[in-house]
Structures are given as C-alpha cells and as structure tokens.
Amino acid sequence: MSDEAKDDVVKVIRTPVQLDYNYSAGRSASRFLRSIKEGKLIGQRCPVDGRVYFPSRGSCPQHGVPIEGEPVELVDRGTLVTFSIVRIPAESVPLEIPFVTIQVLLDGADTILMHLLGNCDLEKVHMGMRLKARWKPKEEWEESVANIIYFEPLDEPDADYDSYKEHI
Amino acid sequence: MNPTEESLSAPHVLDYTYKRSLGPILSQFFTGLRDKKLLGVKRKDGSVLFPPKEYDPDTSESIDEMVPVQDVGAVKSWAWVAQPRKQQPLDKPFAYALIQLDGADTTLLHVVDGGSEAGMKTGMRVKARWADETIGSIKDIACFEPA
Numbered sequence: 043m044s045d046e047a048k049d050d051v052v053k054v055i056r057t058p059v060q061l062d063y064n065y066s067a068g069r070s071a072s073r074f075l076r077s078i079k080e081g082k083l084i085g086q087r088c089p090v091d092g093r094v095y096f097p098s099r100g101s102c103p104q105h106g107v108p109i110e111g112e113p114v115e116l117v118d119r120g121t122l123v124t125f126s127i128v129r130i131p132a133e134s135v136p137l138e139i140p141f142v143t144i145q146v147l148l149d150g151a152d153t154i155l156m157h158l159l160g161n162c163d164l165e166k167v168h169m170g171m172r173l174k175a176r177w178k179p180k181e182e183w184e185e186s187v188a189n190i191i192y193f194e195p196l197d198e199p200d201a202d203y204d205s206y207k208e209h210i
Numbered sequence: 211m212n213p214t215e216e217s218l219s220a221p222h223v224l225d226y227t228y229k230r231s232l233g234p235i236l237s238q239f240f241t242g243l244r245d246k247k248l249l250g251v252k253r254k255d256g257s258v259l260f261p262p263k264e265y266d267p268d269t270s271e272s273i274d275e276m277v278p279v280q281d282v283g284a285v286k287s288w289a290w291v292a293q294p295r296k297q298q299p300l301d302k303p304f305a306y307a308l309i310q311l312d313g314a315d316t317t318l319l320h321v322v323d324g325g326s327e328a329g330m331k332t333g334m335r336v337k338a339r340w341a342d343e344t345i346g347s348i349k350d351i352a353c354f355e356p357a
C-alpha cells in the first residue's frame with residue numbers, strides 16, 4: 043500500500059507518464075558515438091563559415107546546409123561557460139547532491155556541451171574555469187557521452203571572457 | 211552503406227513521475243475507490259455526476275453532495291482493442307467503454323473484459339471487478355465484466 047493510502051483520506055494520486063521511444067541517432071551522431079567509444083571526440087565543420095559543431099551533426103542549423111567534410115577531432119579539455127548547482131537528486135546523474143551541471147566549450151569547438159563538474163569545491167566553481175574530462179576506465183567505454191564521468195578543474199589560468207562570452 | 215556508417219539506435223524512455231493532489235471532491239472519490247465504494251456528486255437538479263466534478267459543468271456552481279452509485283451499470287459506447295499495447299490495462303483484447311453506473315447520470319471511461327468483440331454490445335450490463343489490492347486509484351477497479 044502506498045504512503046498516501048495509509049492516511050485516512052487519499053489526498054494525492056500518482057499519475058506517471060512513460061513514453062517508450064526507440065531513438066535512431068542518424069549517420070553523423072552515430073559516427074560521434076562510435077568515436078567516443080574509442081575515446082575520441084568528433085566534431086564537424088560548417089562548410090559556410092567554418093564553425094565547428096560538437097558533437098558532430100549532419101547539417102548546419104544556421105545555414106541549412108549539409109555538413110559532409112571530414113570530421114574534426116577535438117581535445118578533451120575546454121572552458122566552463124555557465125553552471126548550475128543542483129540540490130535535487132536526479133536518477134540519470136551518478137553524482138551525490140549537490141552536484142554541478144555545466145556547459146563546457148571544448149577547445150576548438152564553436153558549440154557548447156552540457157555535462158557535469160566534479161572534483162571541485164562548490165565555492166570555487168566559476169565561469170571561465172579551465173577543465174579537463176575525467177573518463178571512465180577504458181574497458182567500460184561504450185557509445186555514450188557518459189564515458190566522460192565529469193569535467194574537473196585544470197591547473198591553468200582562467201580563459202579570457204571574450205573567448206566564451208557568445209555562448210552564455 | 212558501410213556498416214560503420216549505419217545509424218545506431220537505442221531505447222529512449224521518457225519518464226514523468228507526476229503526482230497530483232486531489233482536492234476535497236476527488237479526494238472522496240479516490241478514498242471511496244480504496245474502500246471499494248463508488249461515490250458520485252449530486253447536482254442541484256438531482257442528477258448525479260460519476261465520476262464526480264467539483265463544479266457543475268453547466269452552471270459552474272460548486273457542488274459537494276457525495277452520493278453512492280452502484281458497481282453495476284450499462285455500456286453506452288465502446289471501442290474494441292484487438293491488440294493491447296504494453297501499458298494498456300489488460301494483456302488480452304478488451305474494450306474501452308463509457309459506462310453509466312446505476313444511480314449515475316453520466317458515464318465513466320473504463321475497461322470491459324468482454325472476451326471478444328462479438329461479446330460486446332451497446333446497452334450490455336457490466337459489473338466492476340475489483341483489484342486484489344485497492345490503494346486509491348482508478349485501477350482499483352481492475353475492469354468491468356459482463357453482469
């Protein structure tokens with residue numbers, strides 16, 4: 043019997059909604075996912091203005107053109123653009139609360155990636171921090187961004203504000 | 211296409227774990243279900259809404275006089291589900307039906323375990339089959355079956 047029903051009166055009901063999808067990644071995102079299984083981070087360059095989309099995607103949303111050139115391999119370090127301290131647990135996040143969600147701009151990329159920050163005191167989190175990916179052990183790698191457990195601080199001076207301000 | 215170029219696919223489940231607070235009228239309705247009692251609400255003109263509403267749908271007046279209805283009634287309309295999906299209430303073919311219970315003037319959308327499509331008929335009499343455990347949920351009525 044649920045907790046609510048132990049009371050004299052039923053005051054609350056659970057009305058869960060579950061949607062079962064089968065997600066097809068498409069060719070470009072599949073290439074990204076196969077690469078991250080090998081520990082490689084793959085972006086793609088827009089043929090019009092040269093901006094690098096990460097993760098790679100099959101078309102440029104700004105210019106409406108297919109992106110067909112060779113993929114661009116990126117390093118696993120970058121700059122913290124924005125962050126949020128989360129005090130409510132989430133099933134999909136393997137960290138204890140409070141944890142920090144971040145948007146990180148990888149060096150060489152022109153789009154931001156949503157991920158997690160780890161190994162950092164909450165008081166020290168700030169925009170412009172330089173970060174490096176902390177990977178799972180290699181034998182656990184699969185076709186998933188979760189191969190990176192979180193990003194953690196690099197012992198480097200902060201990035202120049204101008205280098206990431208357009209992404210805020 | 212080269213196999214390394216084929217698209218990957220994976221299950222992707224979206225789960226919204228909503229809870230809903232009931233308010234005084236629906237709270238009585240769901241508490242009734244838990245206790246295997248069916249409660250409707252009486253309008254000023256004496257007609258009974260089941261399931262109950264907090265407000266008269268015609269005049270918008272507050273209504274709060276709860277009255278029992280029977281666990282038997284008549285199918286007013288139905289649709290046969292020949293191939294139930296995973297999350298539907300029965301794992302065999304069944305009917306969704308609008309059921310007017312005795313003592314009620316409106317219909318309840320629920321499930322009829324009618325056996326086969328040929329066994330279903332508008333106007334047929336049905337009776338509630340209660341779930342083994344009742345917790346205050348519309349699923350406390352497992353389904354209706356021919357009476």
Ligand SMILES: [Zn+2]
Nearest residue numbers: 088090102105
């Ligand atoms: Zn472009």
